Amino acid sequence: MIRYFRRVEQRAAELGNHRRKYLHGIEREGRRLIDRLEASGRFDRVHLRRRAVDLADEMSCVSQSGRDEKERLALLGCFYALHFLILNIRSIDTLRLSITDATDRIAVYERFLRRTGDEYSRLVREYVRHLLRIFLSGRPKPEFVICAVGTRIHQDDVDLGIIDDGTEARVELNRAIGRMATEMIRWASAPDFYLSEHVGAEGYTVSIDEYCSRLDERVLDFVSVTEILAATPLVGSRALFEKFSRKIHDRYYAPRHGSNKEHEAYLRGLLGEINALLWWPQNPHIINPKHDLLRPVTALLWGFRTIYDVRHVGTWKTFRELSRLMRRHRAALSRLEESYTFVETFRHLYQQFAAQEEEIEVTAPGEQASLQQVAEAMGYQDAGAIRAWQHLLVHYHERVEAGRECFDELVPEISTHVQRTTVFGPIVRERLRPRQSGPRINVAQGILERRRYFQGIKYWKDLIEVIEQPGSPLLAALVEDIRSLDEEPRREVVQGFAEWGSETFLTALRLMIAIGERRRELECEPLFKELNDAFLETLTGSPDEIRRIATVFVHNPAIVHRYLTHIDEDGRRRFHAVLAGRVFGGELTAWRDRLLALSSVHLTGSRYLMRTLERVCREKPEYLIDMAELDHLGQMARGLQAGAMRSLGTPRQMEALGEYYDVEFLRTSLSALRGDRFEEVNEHFSNVCDHYLELLFDSCKALIDRERNHRILTHDRLGVFASGGHGRRRAFQDDWDLVVVLASDSDELFEYSNRIVARMNREITKRGLMVQYHFADRFGALVTKISEIEPFLLDTPSEAFVEMAQILGARMVVGSGRVESLVFERIIERCIFAQAKTFIDMAIDEIRSRHAYREARGGWRNDSDVKECRGGLRDLEMIMLMWKVHDRLRDPIGDSFWSVLMERHPEHEPVFRDFRRANAFLNRFRDIYRLTVAPVNRLRREDFDRPASIMIKNPDAAESPAEQLQASFLWHRERVATHIDGMLDLLADGVR
């Protein structure tokens, strides 16, 4: 670098690597620039080391100093490069100076952005003007205007739109623009011709007539429209621009009365853009100012500009004008403006100091140094251990968050406007209030006909909300009108809706749900299936599609769940297959996997499991997102549990308790389906159930106390015992066996206890669980006094076998050690152990008569009842109970009970070991069957595929997984059956 420019080079060193491009140009042409200016006597008219005084004149001097075209281009490029660097260095210097004592930093940022944007715009304008002067010199040219169509402050590229008169001379202009583009890539920011590429045909320029015919043909994407509306003349004919403005701009502003499809399509496009950006997957390691806030704000402002007819003013003036026009939203607009200014400043400075890229990987090497530069320029300083860049990032996220919150208030202004003025309004209204005469409009065809103009638009919330209303006449009319069509037009309509759906998944899913929910009432089951099949047919499983569906899921999990609930199994399988495609990006993959977790449950889950899923969806739909991350779901459950421990005895506490149970049920079910250790799953869930009952008891007690306005002390005399499956610590029960025992004869305590249990019962049944209260039938109350149980068991043992078995297998869930001891001593020991022989004989009778009965009904091999069959779970339970009575054991029966028996009776260890294995297998099979097929004990062979896919780990064996599962089922039962007669004989003989 020659000495003359060394200071610029030194000062530019703090800028990002993009400075290299400009320094390269200065190094290559700087010497020649000075020489030529001196040679032509213009050196003192041109500023090369500081801001130009008269940019236009100085650029002319530079251009004229070149000896030929090539040299003139090089000198201009070098001059541009110098002034680009000077402009940015000086702007940042000014910012640093202004920020040091600023009380209102946002105002300083705004001034900085506006001034820098204006100066940059002037520099680009003069450069473009001088380039065109060279390229068009002496050539025929059309009337034309080159417009800047992007944001003034953005320097990473220059968005240009070029309008011409369409005459033949445009060939020369296009050639000149092409050459200009290459020069700009060489020396300046690269130009971008989005409008030319999307509106024009094989050229950089587009005439007004070409615009008109293109816009009449079909909707223009909102990015193009925004560029059209943002167009500001840089170089060329003002008159042409005015004409363009009149003929094209007006199309996109709100009409005084009625509808305007171009305006509506633009607003729908913007609303779709806002939703898409606000729903974009956030990566914790990457920030992207454009996605995070700038683009949604730009879209919002353009929407308001077209509604309120705010024309040709910049961003900050627009904010002020809107604050005047929308007084009730002034506060939100003000907050949004501040956030916008902050984030735009951040982005601009990042691009200056680090790289002209949108995504910032905060943890990448070098980024923190660049962010520190940004922070310091924005007025942040290190404070103790906190670095300025860390402070800045916290503020960045706060500003983005605050800005995004404003959208909740402001977006409805646009959506309501769309709803009020939509071109779909008349057809909907007319069909709902049919005219007395004349042809009737077919709603389905009418909507599709109007929709044709709106290709690619994703925002249809207003229309779908009318369809979703309870008993919506529009939906009824839509269904009726599709069905009324002949086959060919009906197929076309179905296809039309399916293709529409593939553009906007949220709308498609909501439409399918709306029809699905009323398909019986509207008698349109076949149409529902036809529509869904056609919709699924349009899906290709591309990464983009998966991203869009996953985005819908993360922001509307209940919608996807409800859709999957309504469609048939084949549809669910096809939907799942689409989601299983390849995707890119960690965050997106995580989103997709979460959606797959929900979809998998819909594919494999039984109604029994879906019932709980449905409740979770109703109560806490956001939890559906965490179905792939069971630990996270567990944290949520713990949070609910903690919440349920507060505000004792309030309706909210009851709700929180129920939600806690449901979320834990869901989590445990998913854990079982994932193949986690069966013993742990059972242990965990039975602890959850115990905890639920404990909290429920406390809560109901507090509630009854409050109702009675009086607290009663139970003196540790009330105990709630779980028996049956829950007593044996088995998860996934659809009923609970409870024995509620009162160790007192007080009438007041008895009435009080019954009220508590009745209240508990009401809450438990809301979870879809039926509660069986043993002794309740016999004694006529939910709570049973010990003094009632004792004579019953002692005096009529032959009638009390079932109750004895229940209380023997019971385990205390709520109550004190005192009541537990009382029950053991007064009931178990005194009434059952004391009659051990009687109990064991009754149990042996029960087993033998059951075996005989079932044998007579079809034989052992055909008996598929996992509980009652010979060698089934009932046999194993009875054996445990008999041994418990025989050995007078206090240990609860369950998985661990077999170990107790093996230790006490080592001579029978091989048999107990077989029993233990069979008990574990049969219980697991029964649980998985419940979760994947149905909560029944009779396991149908034809339904073994789903449980086999989870339980069988050798899918490549000669036998199918279902066949392997069937074989295991028979084998374990056979092992039990082989031993059982010998075991019964042994027990009948009193063992010893």
Added chain:
Amino acid sequence: MSFHYEVRLSGEGGQGLVLAGKILAEAAAIYDGINATQSQSYGPEARGGASRSEVILSDDDIDFPKATRLDLLLALTQESCDKYVRDLKAGGLLLLDEDAVHAVPDGEFNVWRVPVIRLAKEKLGKAIVANIVSLGVITRAAGIVSEEAVRNAILARVPKGTETINIDAYELGLGLAAERATAGS
């Protein structure tokens, strides 16, 4: 002899294809004096997650920035391959990420299957530099822009502090292309 060479870089958003296109265009225009234009998808289609960047290189004037008859197509996803392969002219080069694109279309063009994403991750620890690895492959495969020009353009585009990893990625790409060319010859 004059030339006109059209390149399209296609894949998913976040793969850095727009940056790669800008680097290639600037390398040609600034350092090698070749005429170049570059365009990219940033409209609604880019919001869809797909990404496309086009570069036209010529020693003549370039009348339109949009590539229509491709000499080289880079496809880092199956979707982009399927979508754009029809624009590849006979004798052109289809450059695929071999792990991302499984169904290789038939046509009168040459196909190079290179594991750019996997190698970026394995050799450099970052899949994000797959764009620069691809740029290395393209530079050598196309032979239009000099290797030094692309190296300079990379240094002028990447964030401060990431120069080394990006240059390593570029060298990796050049090496892959050399291996591929040797294997093919």
